[in-house]
Amino acid sequence: MSGGSTLSDLLADARRRLAAAGIDTAAIDARLLVEAATGASRLDLLAATDRPVAADAAARLDDWIGRRAAGEPVGRILGTASFYGLDFALGPDTLEPRPDTEVLVEVALGAVRSGRIPGVLSDGEGLRLLDLGTGTGAIAVALLSKLAQARGLATDLSSGALEVAKGNAVRHGVSDRLDFAEGDFFAAVSGGFHLIVSNPPYIASSVIAGLDREVRLHDPLLALDGGSDGLDAYRTILGGIGEHLLAGGLLAVEIGWDQGEAVARLFAAAGLSDIEVHRDLGDRDRVISGFLRTKID
Structure with a gap:
């Protein structure tokens, strides 16, 4: 993931990675982690999908998605x-x-x-x-x-x-x-x-x-x-x-x-x-x- 990614890019990639890892709740987990990593609201994910995401937020999400794909629950990741x-x-x-x-x-x-x-x-x-x-x-x-x-x-x-x-x-x-x-x-x-x-x-x-x-x-x-x-x-x-x-x-x-x-x-x-x-x-x-x-x- 790069700093030039958009909310839409990150959400789609997160869903794909979690689904590939066999996470049954891939869609909702991806949304929760994208929201938390980027500060986006649920409305942003619907209406501001082309909004660019800062590199540090994208990197944070990349780490979190890796942890979730490895089986760590969303609640543990977010605390x-x-x-x-x-x-x-x-x-x-x-x-x-x-x-x-x-x-x-x-x-x-x-x-x-x-x-x-x-x-x-x-x-x-x-x-x-x-x-x-x-x-x-x-x-x-x-x-x-x-x-x-x-x-x-x-x-x-x-x-x-x-x-x-x-x-x-x-x-x-x-x-x-x-x-x-x-x-x-x-x-x-x-x-x-x-x-x-x-x-x-x-x-x-x-x-x-x-x-x-x-x-x-x-x-x-x-x-x-x-x-x-x-x-x-x-x-x-x-x-x-x-x-x-x-x-x-x-x-x-x-x-x-x-x-x-x-x-x-x-x-x-x-x-x-x-x-x-x-x-x-x-x-x-x-x-x-x-x-x-x-x-x-």
């Missing part, structure tokens, strides 16, 4: 990812938040807004939420951005992830209502919560080596490995709800597409009721929720 209409900074210790996880936010919001959690109003007044293994903070921040009166605590075993999450909370104006604690699941948590959410590690250890390169090579292992059967994190979370989930409160967690029945059994064995499996846009099991109707001793 940000969109989730629930908000942009989140990423870090080496965080997962890239994915659209399927938005189902978890919808389930939690639905429970609050419908009045299903005792003592909690539809705007979140009275609500104390806990996000276990927060990563970028995407789930907690998205919930607090929609529940103006709610307060929360987000935990993570990684100090690096917590620094990223803290920055994202500031970016989206919820840092005054979201506290952070470093520790594994409930290790650094005290007190009770009306709503506990988590997108924990749920991939069986033996499966990780066969994952797509975008995940296997670029997501932190700590956030992926769910133990020999992928269910270790759920057992840990459910072991702590008696102490930390208030009576009438909701637990909602993301699951793997084939884990619905197994995790539902764990929920029931832990004393949760009104257990529901929620499906994602691909019509796969994605989230399980359940209420603690009677306090567990």
Whole structure:
């Protein structure tokens, strides 16, 4: 690519290279990378296609397209990812938040807004939420951005992830209502919560080596490995709800597409009721929720 290239030239070349590399989302990835590298808007790519592009921008795009063709996700290249209409900074210790996880936010919001959690109003007044293994903070921040009166605590075993999450909370104006604690699941948590959410590690250890390169090579292992059967994190979370989930409160967690029945059994064995499996846009099991109707001793 040369400094004499136009937006049209760069976009066409980016699409071609990504498609040749077998990237299924070549067209959209090319557009996102061209926009970010050149500062062009989506309208520019439609109406100003003959606009020349500076040599440094073209060189930057050339590097980014090479990285994407090698399997690095767009979010990792740009350092940000969109989730629930908000942009989140990423870090080496965080997962890239994915659209399927938005189902978890919808389930939690639905429970609050419908009045299903005792003592909690539809705007979140009275609500104390806990996000276990927060990563970028995407789930907690998205919930607090929609529940103006709610307060929360987000935990993570990684100090690096917590620094990223803290920055994202500031970016989206919820840092005054979201506290952070470093520790594994409930290790650094005290007190009770009306709503506990988590997108924990749920991939069986033996499966990780066969994952797509975008995940296997670029997501932190700590956030992926769910133990020999992928269910270790759920057992840990459910072991702590008696102490930390208030009576009438909701637990909602993301699951793997084939884990619905197994995790539902764990929920029931832990004393949760009104257990529901929620499906994602691909019509796969994605989230399980359940209420603690009677306090567990």
